[in-house]
Amino acid sequence: MPLLTLAPAITRATTFAGSLDRLPELLDELTRRGAPKQEGFAGSTAATAEKPMDQQRHLNPASSAPAAPVKPLHCIVKLGGAAITCKNEFETINEENLNIVSSQLRQAxxxxxxxxxxxxxxxxxxxxxxxxxxxxxxxxxxxxxxxVVHGAGSFGHFQASKSGVHKGGLSRPLVKSGFVATRISVTSLNLEIVRALAKEGIPSVGLSPFSCGWSTCERNIAMADTTTVGDAIDAGFVPVLHGDAVLDSLQGCTILSGDVIIRHLAEKLRPTYVVFLTDVFGVYDRPPTEPGATLLKEIAVREDGSWSVLKPELQDMSRQVEITVAAHDTTGGMVTKISEAAMIAKLGIDVYIVKAATNHSERALKGLLKEGVPDDWLGTIIRLAK
Known part of the structure; x- marks a missing residue:
């Protein structure tokens, strides 16, 4: 079984602190049992305690008007923080990428x-x-x-890492200050993304998980009511969520990552497909900066959580994977990101991982890959095995 990595282009990096020789069994365990407790903005998942959507979503009893037909959710898009910000430049937006992505989203x-x-x-x-x-x-x-769900990139990570928000301890002044500082940073990024989408004519509204009452218990989602998100969609808006600092009933606070949010929304709202926009072309068998790195174009996930690479056929199935993260990043990593995508695929929802602001991302956003993947398309599809 090949090892997978989704490695961002990073200048300052440190090797992921983990046992790399156990990555294959760890990935299988993650996809079968769910991802580990949250460690930061882009690497977490959770068991949830939420009523099904059909029990939550309801008509206003005071209204006698018939309900308008509701279109199904077409797509959930994850804007990777490294794709829309300059990851190693403090609180700096990649304006060119954000503008191109916003235009592509409008067209889709x-x-x-x-x-x-x-x-x-x-x-x-x-x-x-x-x-x-x-x-x-x-x-x-x-x-x-x-x-739309976006990561934090160069926003929020520094504040969360410096103060230890992801580890909890709200009784400490540094953590409480960091909680506030983290939210100021990530909500300012959210506003700029909403503004870029609105400029293109997309009726977008920013929704912060903290403000919507999302919370965790021991870094696992405990409350995540999607009613507000669903109501916004039905009203004709495009909700724009983000990784956020939230309250945790056991440790006081933590970071709820964008990756966890997108999987939770996929489970509850069942889009036709999900697109992860990143700063690399997809999932590789090793960091894409290394010579000989191979782009894995199609990965099949089975019901039991096991997976296999369908395209291309790899000769060396036992290569190690070097996973790196920026020194200020509170995530920990790529293993969990891949696990999140695999668990979405287990729901029967195709997941496309593709480089942002390219013609490849444009085709993925428009859903042009459902009937087949052309040879000239660069990206990774993770789907349920047939």
Missing amino acids: MILGPCHGVDWSRRPGSSEIPTVVDDLDDQLDLDSKKFI
Whole structure:
């Protein structure tokens, strides 16, 4: 069985602290039993204690109007922090990538013309992107239902790591201060992403897990009501969630990662497919910066949690994997990220892992890979074995 790695392009890195020779059995165990307790923004999962969606979602009893037909959720998109920020530059957005990704999302979501919906002036700018008087109030948007979840990248990780928010201990002044500082950082990034999407005409609304009442117990999700997310979708909005600092009933606080959020939403809302936009072309058998690294184009996950690489056929099935993380990153890693994608695939939902802001990501976002993967497409598909 080949080992998988989804390694970001990192300049300052340290080797993942773990037993690499146990990675194959660890991956199998993760996909069978669920991922480990959360360690940071991009590497965690959880058992949940939540009522099924059909018990949570309900009509307002005070309203006698018939319910409008609700379209199924089309796609959940994960914007990787390393793809939309300059990972090693403190709180710096990769403006070029974010603008391209926002444009590609609009093309995937909205069929036909649309207008920008950002009427505000960005701090430090004299420009207002959309002139209200020019809006066509009769324009009827034909749009597909999407959810966007983004990582923190160079936002939030420093504050969380410096103060130890992910380890808990709210009674300590440093941790409490770090909790506040982390949320200021990640919510500021969330606002900028919402603004970029709105400028493209996507009616996006930022939703913070902390503000929506999401919480954990011993770093596992204990409460994560998706009613607000579902109501926003049904009202025609695109919810934009993010990794966040949340309360933990046992240790006081922790970090709820974007990867955990996306899997939880996939379990509850069952999109047609999920797209992870990253800063590399997909999943490799070793870090992509190493000579001879092979892009794994198709991975099949079986019901029992075991998996195999379908494309390409690998000659050496026993190679070790070097997993690296930036020194300030509170995640820990790539093993859990792959596990999250595999567990989504076990639900029968195809997962595409692809480099952001490329023609390959555009095809994945538009759902053009459902009927088959062209030879010239670069990325990784993780799907349920047939």
